[in-house]
Amino acid sequence: MLPQILLSLALLNLFYLTAFFAISIWLNVAETHYFLGYGKKFIRFTIRQTTFHIGVYIPIVMLSPIYTITNDGQRMKYPWEFFGEGIFRRFVATLGGAIGLILSAILIFTALAYFTPDYVISKEEVNKHGIEPSEWAMQSGFVPGDKIVAVNGKDYETFQDLISPGLITAPEVSYTVLRDGKEIEIKLQGLAESLNRRGDPFIYPRIPAEVLKVVSNSPADQAGIKPGDRITMVNDKPVTYIKEVTSVLKEKIDEEKVLLTIERKTPDSTQTLTLEVFPGHQSVIGVQWNPSIAYTEKRNSLLQALWMGPARAFTTLKTNVIAFGRIISGVLAPKQSLSGPIGIANGPTIQLWTITGVYALIYACYNLLPLPRSAFWELIALAYEGITKRKYPDRLSLQVPELY
Incomplete structure (x- = not known):
């Protein structure tokens, strides 16, 4: 897992920088000379009127600095400092890396939806033996063998629909179960908090003892x-x-x-x-x-993938934003993963791209938060200029760290 995470972080670094410089150059808020990495230059290329020199470049955050080379020395000049350009252009360029990460995540989720099949547990398979509730799920009203017929009053197709991120992070979830020939409604509040406190599975398909x-x-x-x-x-x-x-x-x-x-x-x-x-x-x-559960292979058409890719990406984004807010408030522990229910497919290659897609969305959100090395601090200068119609004062220097 660690090699995959490191490779994922390296890919994200490349996605971020590629989008950042591409948008900056396109909007004309870039310097004429940048140096990436350490030591002597090994690679030189020019895009429009901007020249890049690349030395020993390690595509991992905090390991490869980027400098703007000017007559004043070497430091990174950020988009908000290009005062001769319009504020909207500088705003878009500032968020260029985050925009690139979001687009990368959408492309990754779309490609995964199209090229890799989903292996799902159908509603019929779930209800063949019913569900096995955890101890705390039983305290909430479930009993072994319950057959779930609806969630939030709507029909569902797969077991994954019963534990989707949207349901887990919702304030209240309602399950309709069939028990002894009668339909019973079970309402749960704060499902994510309960998962975090207990740490065990919520419900899972009942499996014969073979x-x-x-x-x-x-x-x-x-x-x-x-x-x-x-x-x-x-x-x-x-x-x-x-x-x-x-x-x-x-x-x-x-x-x-x-x-x-x-x-x-x-x-x-x-x-x-x-x-x-x-x-x-x-x-x-x-x-x-013996798991004795029949998984159904489900392949998506190109049109379905084009719809599902962005939907999965933004569902993941929404889930992580909600989770982050609850972590800050102390409701959830940081170790609690809410993206898990989306599922990391089998196989190292698929897992790598799934991790990369999820992390891309998380890091895109990171840039909007008041955290170290985020674009948030640059947006403060742009907001000040937009409101006061004056340059951000040097005495209030943001002291933004070098771009890595």
Whole structure:
């Protein structure tokens, strides 16, 4: 993950600078000579009337300075300092890097929506066995086996729709569930805060207790459990789903044996066996469960991708803005990730571009906040000039750090 994050940050640095200089040159708010990096120049090129020299350039924030080379020396001259140009031009140039990041994120999400399929859990698959609520979800009104038929009074298509960022950050969410033939409405408030406090999954599809793999020399292996076995009883308590098995196992006393009744299918018949198991630490028996969830591959047309890309990008942007506000207010912890429900697809390449798209939107927002090395401080000078019709006073120098 760390190499992907570093590569993502490097790409974002390049996207930001490319857009910043492209817009600055286009609007004529750029100097005639810039130097990027350290040491001697290795590369030289000219765009319109602006020349770039590149030395040892490391495309990571705070590792590669950029200087404007003038008769007065070497320092970065920012767009707001080009007083001979219109204030609107300087405003757009100041936000050129942030604009580039937003456009990059839209292109990334659009490309991902078009070139990579979504693997989703359909509504029918969710309701085949119903949902498995977490402990606190049960305290909120859910029970194991509830079948969700609507969210906020509307139909849905996939399980991902039930835990989307928009729902998680909403002040109130309403789920309509089918239970014992009757529809019941469950309203939740502050879902994001609850997720942050407890840290466990909210709801997830209910999965039958079928063994996929058995760990070698584990209690399950020693008892004779095999892949494909389905557990139907634990200590004479009927069970069907994984959560039921684990809950009963947690009730046992250390070193106490457990009787498992299993169904084992053979080519000719189905056998019912009772096996003695001595669970290990934390009641672990040493099996890997079969997820037994059918994922549906969903591919988008070009028109769908052109709509979904910007929609996903701005949903991510909205989610992170809301999350940031709640982090500042102390409602959410910084470690809480609200972009997770959008999903990071399988595969390192897809994951890299997803991370890059999300970070691009976060860093674009960063530039509008009063934080170190953000464009916010430059906008102050432009706002002062726009309101007072005078240049920003030298005695109130912004002392903006060099652009990295």
